[in-house]
Amino acid sequence: MKQLTPMDSHFFYFEAPNQPMMIGSLWLCDQSSAPGGLVRHKEILQYISDRLNTTSFFRRRLEQAPFQLDDPYWLDDENFDLEYHVRHVGLPQPGDWRQLCIFTARTMSRSVDMERAPWEIYIIEGVNNVEGIPPNSFAVLIRFHHAYVDGKASLELTTAMMEETAEHEYGRRDRVEVAERLPTKLEMWARTTPRMMGQTLRSMKAGLTVGRKGLARISHEGIKESG
Template sequence: MDASFVALETRNSPMHIGSILVYNPETAPGSFVRFKDILQFIGDRAQLSRTMRQRLVRVPFDLDYPYWVEDPDFDLEYHVRHVALPKPGDWRQLCIQAARIFARPLDLDRPPWEFTVIEGLDNVPGVAPGSFAMVTKVHHAAIDGMSGIDLMEALHTLRPTDPPPNKPDNWKPERIPNPIELLGKSYFNAVTNPLKQLEVAAKAAPGLAKAIKGLVVKDFTVSADMLAPKSRFNRAISPHRVVEGRSFKLADIKAIRALAEGAKVNDVFLAIIGGAMRQYLLAKDDLPKKTLTAMAPISVRAGGEKGDMGNQVAAMIAPLGTHLADPAERLAFVFSQTANSKAMSDAIGARNMTEMSKVSPALFMALGAQLYTRLGLANRGVAPPFTTVVTNVPGPPVPIHFSGARLESMMGLLCLTDGLGLGHVVQSYCDEATIAFTADRELLPDPDFYVKCIEDSFAELLAATQQATAAPKAEAAPAKRKGAARKVKAA
């Protein structure tokens, strides 16, 4: 899976993920953070993250998966940059700057990450004067959503004055293996891969049997709603990006669950995004009659793998209910469909799905990924497996600090590929939840309108919730009068 993100890397599709983080320096010493303080802070804590000082080494002709090597030329100042917004320094300018930074590919001959500190946030509503932002970029081959949170933990402290780690940094650089050594490793893996495939097949067999049984007894169904129709977002993409997002009270998101008994917070987010995509495409006279779908990643990272690099995720398909105008009906539909998808994933075993990807021959995986892009299959009517991505990443429930400055908000950013021109990240932090999106600028040229669609969809669901909770109270009120109760009974 990690290797597929390397194989998919092109100029138009840089395969990194990241965030826009906004910090308030009022908690730092002197209420001010210097750039050299940031460099010192990151350098002191680099030992807490395996991601920061390892680089990729690709095998000639992609005959094997790439290898991770401790970079002998690691240079912290290359990875941490510093810019300022032009006046007036508003939210729109921050998003434009972040989109430009995020659109540029990482240098894969170095550890695949960059942090850009952005100052000059002088006119952003709700952001204190003197605050700064940081745009993070980490290649998806190195982290998934949950290990990204581990990286966040490594680079933040609970208290603004917490000291750096008190244990020695025993990191040692490694020599970059030459092509002959890499080809030797690839030969060994090619010989052992069939044995690995047999092992995975044996582990997967009980899950597949359980899945077949589940279909027979109808524990879940393979619904036509899980097949995505073609949409404007499922085409070849350009190298240009737009990013935006909005934060909502987490308490309101949780309250909306009452519209559909048993619904989860993630169902609410999916219903909000479904409503937003419906409104946006209706305005463009481009809404398919069939429901659009989302790929929702599922973390299978075990407790003992918390600090491990790479991706430990499976996925489920979640229909978004874009064919339904009523917000309550849409939430109920989304909940029923995600419950069905979860039952299917549980039957097969989400971990089994991840393990199966580990034994795919590297050469065929790389060729398949490259041919999809080079042949322009996204523009040739090849049906997309899903319309968009909605990944839910739980953030810290308490305030955290970076170089003494308090983190005020966080907004996730996603990589895009041909056939996937719009992706969403849902992220919680303290008492707020943020829905952010990354899109190809050619396919979604008006991010201000789409973010309004997200706001409107949330408002519709919240209004429907408030109306539904108020209705029983209104119906119960006449029952307090005995006479009225008798009349109803007589009728």
């Protein structure tokens, strides 16, 4: 059971209704090369299940410390439900770029249920009128809470879900699925109590780290513009 890092904790605590701490990516998929020229939703679910089966990362949810006196912990969700996280929707026709962008913007403006693994995948059918994309294509919107992954980790995870060929071995199981045991209240107090003394110092260090990285990025962008 791993605890949120101080920086990831900031992303968790900065969440607000007008400030959803979400990052994501949008894929445009041509299904004409698939067997029969069609990808069914149940096949997508099975494919995602197979890919996620190689790691417990996507099954992690947050477990709060007693009375939220310390930063939360990551714990494997014993009640993980893939179909909750993978949504199937359709664009209103003609399914153009504007409609896809509106749907994406509205979806990214909402947060996720932090009682579950904080990520979602939307399979968006009806992409029929986007320049350069064949009709009857679909889009895939993947979004994570920023406390879950940073930009680099998000790219690595989304890339890990891809395969180089269409010949996927459905139903393959590369690891045994074992959910972590939920710690008892006494065990959580045993973890929380010693850390309470140093919480303020850890928060200050994390804030300084975020500030330094922000200043370094601003400085870098300024040099690029002046050059």
